[in-house]
Amino acid sequence: xxxxxxxxxxxxxxxxxxxxxxxxxxxxxxxxxxxxxxxxxxxxxxxxxxxxxxxxxxxxxxxxxxxxxxxxxxxxxxxxxxxxxxxxxxxxxxxxxxxxxx
Ligand code: SF4
Ligand code: SF4
Numbered sequence: 001x002x003x004x005x006x007x008x009x010x011x012x013x014x015x016x017x018x019x020x021x022x023x024x025x026x027x028x029x030x031x032x033x034x035x036x037x038x039x040x041x042x043x044x045x046x047x048x049x050x051x052x053x054x055x056x057x058x059x060x061x062x063x064x065x066x067x068x069x070x071x072x073x074x075x076x077x078x079x080x081x082x083x084x085x086x087x088x089x090x091x092x093x094x095x096x097x098x099x100x101x102x
Contacts, residue, residue, distance in 0.1 A: 001058050002037035003046060006068045008054035008099055009033055011091045017046040017055060018082050027075060028082040036076035037069075052101050 005017075009032035017033065018026045025039035026046075035046075035055075047055045056062075058069055089095075096102070 001042055002040035002072075003035050003042065003044065004037075004056050004058050004061060004065075004068050004072050005033050005035055006054050006056060006061075006065045007032075008052040009050075011089055011095045012052055012054070013086075013089045014051055014092055014096075015082060015085045015088070016049040016051065019085050020045040020049050024081055024083045025076075026082045027079040029075065029079045033082060034072040034075040034079060037073050038076075052096055052099050 011031070013028070013032055015028075015033065018024075022043060022045070023039050023041055025036040027034045027036060037058075042057070044057065047057075056065065061069070
């Protein structure tokens with residue numbers, strides 16, 4: 001079991017979540033972040049940090065987001081670790097608003 005980043009993170013890439021992760025298990029590419037399921041210790045600290053509610057406990061994923069389990073595992077193997085907050089993508093504010101998070 002692990003926590004999983006889903007598609008709300010796409011085109012946002014706010015990185016509030018990485019600051020609180022005690023085991024540095026976030027990875028990322030130019031589009032979004034992913035959680036390494038081998039490293040995540042299921043602490044849940046990242047969930048309330050995400051302004052667009054992109055992070056789920058794997059066991060509580062809605063059916064239409066289950067595919068992100070595989071995506072996170074695969075991408076975590078091929079993308080670099082992200083351990084510090086970075087500037088959000090230029091599209092982040094508009095994306096956040098479009099998702100209904102003000
Ligand atoms: S805080 Fe949320 S939107 Fe931002 S990088 Fe983390 S998971 Fe993605
Ligand atoms: S649940 Fe904890 S260990 Fe897992 S990604 Fe979030 S902050 Fe890191």
